[in-house]
Amino acid sequence: MNYVKGILSGLAAVILAEVIPGIRWAFTDVRSSKATGIAVLWAGLLESLISLRFWILAILFFALFFAASRLASKPLRVVLFWIPSLTVISASIAVVALFTYLIVHVAHQAPFH
Numbered sequence: 024m025n026y027v028k029g030i031l032s033g034l035a036a037v038i039l040a041e042v043i044p045g046i047r048w049a050f051t052d053v054r055s056s057k058a059t060g061i062a063v064l065w066a067g068l069l070e071s072l073i074s075l076r077f078w079i080l081a082i083l084f085f086a087l088f089f090a091a092s093r094l095a096s097k098p099l100r101v102v103l104f105w106i107p108s109l110t111v112i113s114a115s116i117a118v119v120a121l122f123t124y125l126i127v128h129v130a131h132q133a134p135f136h
Contacts, residue, residue: 036084
């Protein structure tokens with residue numbers, strides 16, 4: 024069970040470290056970017072993966088989640104670890120599934136209906 028908690032902590036930490044600064048970046052830096060379309064999003068994603076800020080946030084989130092997963096009090100562990108980590112992971116899976124569905128659906132559409 025400790026392996027599952029560690030994996031959930033790491034996955035939720037990486038997702039949160041990518042999403043939280045990414046929201047700010049999406050509204051401020053995109054306006055000044057010269058790239059267009061999906062290239063802007065990919066550039067921002069790749070840029071954040073190599074930034075020091077991303078890795079510091081990921082390590083901090085991992086430490087918080089992992090510490091919360093080791094709490095002795097079961098209600099606190101549920102509120103501070105299980106609910107946030109499973110919510111973050113479920114929401115990210117839902118977003119990936121939505122984009123996958125949209126890509127598959129648009130790919131099968133005829134160009135001129």
